[in-house]
Structures are given as structure tokens and as C-alpha cells.
Amino acid sequence: MGYKHIQVPGEGEKIIVNDDNSLNVPNNPIIPYIEGDGIGVDISPVMIDVVNAAVEKAYGGDKKISWMEIYTGEKAAELYDGDWFPEETLEAIKEYSVAIKGPLTTPVGGGFRSLNVALRQELDLYTCLRPVRWFEGVPSPVKKPGDCNMVIFRENSEDIYAGIEYQAGTDEAQKVVDFIINEMGATKIRFPNNVGIGIKPVSEEGTKRLVRKAIQYAIDQDLPSVTLVHKGNIMKFTEGAFRDWGYELAQEEFGGELLDGGPWVSLKNPKTGNEIVVKDVIADAMLQQVLTRPREYSVVATLNLNGDYLSDALAAQVGGIGIAPGANLSDTIALFEATHGTAPKYAGQDKVNPGSLILSAEMMLRHMGWNEAADLIIDGMNGAIQQGTVTYDFERLMDGATLVSCSEFGQKMIEKM
Numbered sequence: 001m002g003y004k005h006i007q008v009p010g011e012g013e014k015i016i017v018n019d020d021n022s023l024n025v026p027n028n029p030i031i032p033y034i035e036g037d038g039i040g041v042d043i044s045p046v047m048i049d050v051v052n053a054a055v056e057k058a059y060g061g062d063k064k065i066s067w068m069e070i071y072t073g074e075k076a077a078e079l080y081d082g083d084w085f086p087e088e089t090l091e092a093i094k095e096y097s098v099a100i101k102g103p104l105t106t107p108v109g110g111g112f113r114s115l116n117v118a119l120r121q122e123l124d125l126y127t128c129l130r131p132v133r134w135f136e137g138v139p140s141p142v143k144k145p146g147d148c149n150m151v152i153f154r155e156n157s158e159d160i161y162a163g164i165e166y167q168a169g170t171d172e173a174q175k176v177v178d179f180i181i182n183e184m185g186a187t188k189i190r191f192p193n194n195v196g197i198g199i200k201p202v203s204e205e206g207t208k209r210l211v212r213k214a215i216q217y218a219i220d221q222d223l224p225s226v227t228l229v230h231k232g233n234i235m236k237f238t239e240g241a242f243r244d245w246g247y248e249l250a251q252e253e254f255g256g257e258l259l260d261g262g263p264w265v266s267l268k269n270p271k272t273g274n275e276i277v278v279k280d281v282i283a284d285a286m287l288q289q290v291l292t293r294p295r296e297y298s299v300v301a302t303l304n305l306n307g308d309y310l311s312d313a314l315a316a317q318v319g320g321i322g323i324a325p326g327a328n329l330s331d332t333i334a335l336f337e338a339t340h341g342t343a344p345k346y347a348g349q350d351k352v353n354p355g356s357l358i359l360s361a362e363m364m365l366r367h368m369g370w371n372e373a374a375d376l377i378i379d380g381m382n383g384a385i386q387q388g389t390v391t392y393d394f395e396r397l398m399d400g401a402t403l404v405s406c407s408e409f410g411q412k413m414i415e416k417m
């Protein structure tokens with residue numbers, strides 16, 4: 001289709017999604033990317049250089065990515081006369097099916113709603129997949145960072161993130177408060193005047209499609225457990241229901257059986273015959289369990305807000321948010337992105353760690369079936385870290401390390417492939 005500001009590359013083809021949702025990846029796919037605000041300007045070009053080098057090295061010119069810049073956030077506002085979220089960006093991601101993005105700014109308190117959340121909602125990217133693994137040599141605040149090897153499946157379309165909020169002092173907020181008190185008989189709104197109200201939708205369908213992905217992942221990767229993380233003791237009909245629907249799904253769709261009368265469920269991996277235990281942990285307890293007993297957890301399925309907290313906390317455990325990758329997935333579209341934000345105080349300084357976005361691209365290459373190139377990126381990351389040539393975030397915690405810039409770190413990775 002014709003775009004207003006997006007320049008479609010002269011060469012390259014679309015990735016096609018087959019009826020069974022598998023991908024048909026041409027040798028020269030067009031991949032849309034959003035540079036991102038803040039440090040996006042630093043990390044995105046480095047990510048592209050590292051990916052291009054890995055692909056060139058792995059396939060000797062037989063495969064090549066044609067990158068296509070698309071726009072959201074500050075760069076979009078400049079280009080599209082103040083439109084931060086151009087419709088054609090969504091169209092391009094839908095048309096090309098696999099894309100990658102840098103971080104986007106969201107103002108706190110007032111202002112526009114999160115563009116990151118909007119992308120996930122508009123494209124129904126209901127799974128936020130955030131693997132957490134340690135690279136040998138990376139400095140960590142814990143004694144055995146290698147014990148933390150988890151994959152977070154964060155529900156990405158519901159919960160308090162749905163953005164149904166009413167500002168204190170508005171007619172809308174008062175109307176909701178009056179309805180809850182007068183029609184629903186609520187007596188527990190401590191200060192019913194001048195109160196902000198947020199609504200937390202959590203559905204059976206939304207929960208089950210996320211937990212289904214998490215269990216399927218445990219099956220495909222032959223992992224021993226799926227932990228449902230929730231605050232269901234307090235929020236019974238949202239977070240508690242998430243837990244109950246998760247257990248129900250494990251039994252109904254995966255042939256799971258109650259363990260010792262429940263609520264834990266045991267199921268047999270149909271591919272390997274190994275046991276997969278589906279269990280649950282309350283969210284606050286989980287935040288200490290991941291520090292004290294990380295080896296007991298592998299796949300984690302959780303709601304949107306819990307997943308946001310847990311993914312930053314776990315990232316810190318294995319060396320920080322500078323190397324924490326992620327993907328936002330529907331059944332047909334994949335939008336890869338770093339776990340961290342725009343880190344505005346470092347923007348444009350060629351300073352921050354590009355690892356998070358590069359490892360998100362590594363996930364993208366695997367999603368495309370380009371595993372040889374993905375493996376080279378892991379080699380490059382391991383090589384650069386083990387040589388002790390690292391960005392400021394690692395250097396400040398590593399004895400004898402050499403400080404390099406964002407772009408130099410990318411070059412070191414390329415040298416080590």
C-alpha cells in the first residue's frame with residue numbers, strides 16, 4: 001500500500017504469515033523499525049549494525065534484511081504534524097508482520113496515554129514475552145545470578161493497563177463513584193469525593209489465551225513448571241480469577257490433573273513425557289522467592305502490572321535492564337522491544353547499553369527461523385562481556401573492566417561473532 005511518510009525499501013519482500021500462523025520468511029525480508037525516543041537514537045542504529053553483521057556472517061550474502069523506518073512518538077509528532085501515533089505505523093506493522101521498536105516516552109500523571117501500551121492494544125499483542133537469563137561475567141547484586149533462568153509471559157491487553165481511568169474531581173469520576181455507591185451498594189470508598197478511579201478488567205478469554213501460550217512454551221522448550229503469579233487473595237475476582245482460569249485451562253486443554261487434591265496441577269509434556277507442574281504464587285511473595293529460590297521457577301504467567309514489576313526486578317537480578325529483551329506477540333504479529341524505557345538523561349550520549357534491544361533482535365531472528373544469525377549475536381554478547389569491554393552500567397560494577405560507548409560495544413560484539 002502507499003504510505004505518506006514511510007519509505008518502502010526498493011528491494012526486499014514481505015514476511016508472509018501462513019494459515020497455521022507459521023511464517024514464510026523470504027531471504028530479503030523488509031523489517032519495519034521504530035527508532036524510539038530518548039536513547040532510541042543511540043541503541044537502534046547499533047542494533048541494526050549488529051544484526052546486519054550477524055546475518056552477513058551467518059549467510060554470506062544469501063540473506064539480508066531491508067530495514068524500513070516507521071514512526072511513533074517524538075519523531076512521528078515532528079513528521080506527521082503533531083500526530084504521535086500515526087495510523088500508517090499500525091498498518092505497516094500489520095502488513096509486514098514482524099517489527100522491532102525502541103522505547104517511547106510516556107508522561108507521568110497527565111498528558112497522552114502510553115504509546116507502547118497503545119501499540120499492544122491496537123494490534124492485540126496479548127503476550128509480552130520477557131526471557132530472563134544471565135550471561136557469564138555480567139555483574140549482579142546476587143551471589144548466584146545463573147540460578148535465575150525464567151521466561152515471563154505477561155498479559156499485555158487487560159488489567160489496570162487498559163487505561164479506563166477517571167480523574168479526581170471530574171464529572172466522570174463522580175458519576176462512577178455515585179454508580180458504585182448507589183447502584184452497587186459499595187460502602188468502602190474511604191473518601192468518595194475528589195477521588196480518582198481506575199478500572200481493572202481481567203477476563204476468562206484474556207487469561208486463558210495468555211496461559212495457553214505459557215504452557216505451550218513450557219511444552220516446546222521442555223521446561224518443568226509454569227507459575228501463575230497473582231494477588232488473588234486481595235483482588236479475588238480479577239487476580240484470583242486469573243489463577244483459577246489458569247488452573248482450569250491446564251486441566252481442560254492440556255490434560256492436567258490435580259496434585260495432592262490441588263490446587264497445583266501436574267501435566268505430562270506430550271512431546272517428551274516429562275512432568276510439567278502448574279503452580280501459583282502470590283505476587284509479593286514471588287518477588288522474594290525469585291531472590292531466595294530462583295531455581296524453582298522457569299515459566300511465569302502473570303497479569304499486566306505484576307509482569308511489568310517482575311520483569312524489571314528480574315532484569316536487575318541478572319545484570320540490569322540494559323540487557324533485558326522482550327517481544328509483544330499476537331498469533332500473527334510480533335513486535336520486539338527492549339524492556340527498559342527511554343532513559344532520557346542519557347539520550348544522545350552514545351553511552352547506554354544497547355544489549356536489551358540487540359537481544360530483542362536476537363529473539364526476532366529466532367522467530368524468523370534465522371537461528372544461525374541469532375547464535376552469532378549470543379556469541380558476540382558473550383565475547384564482548386568476557387573480554388570486559390562493557391558499557392557504563394556493567395563497568396561500574398566490574399573490577400578491571402574497560403568502559404566502552406554504546407556504539408563501541410556493538411563493534412566489540414561484531415568482532416567477537
Ligand SMILES: NC(=O)C1=CN([C@@H]2O[C@H](COP(=O)(O)OP(=O)(O)OC[C@H]3O[C@@H](n4cnc5c(N)ncnc54)[C@H](OP(=O)(O)O)[C@@H]3O)[C@@H](O)[C@H]2O)C=CC1
Pocket residue numbers: 039102103104105106107116321322337338339340341342343344352353354355356393
Ligand atoms: N517499552 C517502552 O518503551 C518503555 C518506556 N518507558 C518510558 O521511558 C521513560 C523513562 O522511564 P524510566 O522509568 O526512567 O525507566 P528507564 O528504563 O528509561 O530508565 C531507568 C534506568 O534504567 C537504566 N537503564 C535504562 N535503559 C538502560 C540501558 N539501555 N543501558 C543501561 N542502563 C539503562 C538507567 O539506570 P541508571 O540511572 O542506574 O544508569 C536508567 O536511569 C518514561 O517515559 C517511561 O514511560 C519505560 C519503560 C518501557
Ligand SMILES: O=C(O)CCC(=O)C(=O)O
Pocket residue numbers: 104105106114115116117308339341
Ligand atoms: O509504556 C510505558 O511508558 C511503560 C511501559 C513499561 O514499563 C513496560 O512495558 O515495561
Ligand SMILES: [Mg+2]
Pocket residue numbers: 308309312339
Ligand atoms: Mg516496565
